[in-house]
Amino acid sequence: MNVVYLSDADARNRRAELVRASARLFRERGFDATTIRDIAQACGMRSGSPFYHFKSKQEILVAVMEEGLVAGLVTIEGIAAQPLAPRAKFRALVRTQLEFMLGEGHDFIPVLLYEWRALDEALQPRVLALKERYDALWHAMVVELKDAGLIQADPTVARLFILGSLTSAVQWFRPEGSISLDQLADDAVAMFLHSR
Secondary structure (H helix, E strand, O other): OOOOOOOOHHHHHHHHHHHHHHHHHHHHHHHOOOOOOHHHHHHHOOOOOOHHHOOHHHHHHHHHHHHHHHHHHHHHHHOOOOOHHHHHHHHHHHHHHHHHOOOOOOOOHHHHHHHHHOOHHHHHHHHHHHHHHHHHHHHHHHHHHHHHHOOOOHHHHHHHHHHHHHHHHHHHOOOOOOOHHHHHHHHHHHHHHOOO
């Protein structure tokens, strides 16, 4: 039997492929209904090959959740650092949030939202640390909106309502429908903010 050793770059690429395929399968079938064999098959691997990259299916789940949050953090940190007016910055954050939940190939955040219960308690702190950074950026945005007179609600309550409303779109938005993500973002901004 020939043994094939992967270079570091190849191993990283295979790991990333496993995470993407797992995110798609977890979103489509659910974590519990997806097997390691399903994940390996989706990547063209032998059934035990994912264990070269991950210790368990739980480790794959946490990697999927971390991938979504890290990618989202990089993007929203970039938006938050821009010298935009509060309404424009909020619109950019809303559009980004919608893209990370509803855009093609963006299965990571929906998995975080709907498979959180499946994640072992011992692994939850890894994800919670990233989620707290994510929530802090959104909270700062809502405080900025309040200071600009664009919302009147308590910032914590407003942040929870805004993110809750945006994430609910995962259940009803259809990309093939008549509304685009840009229009959805515009409608969300019009709904949440006072006109000034």
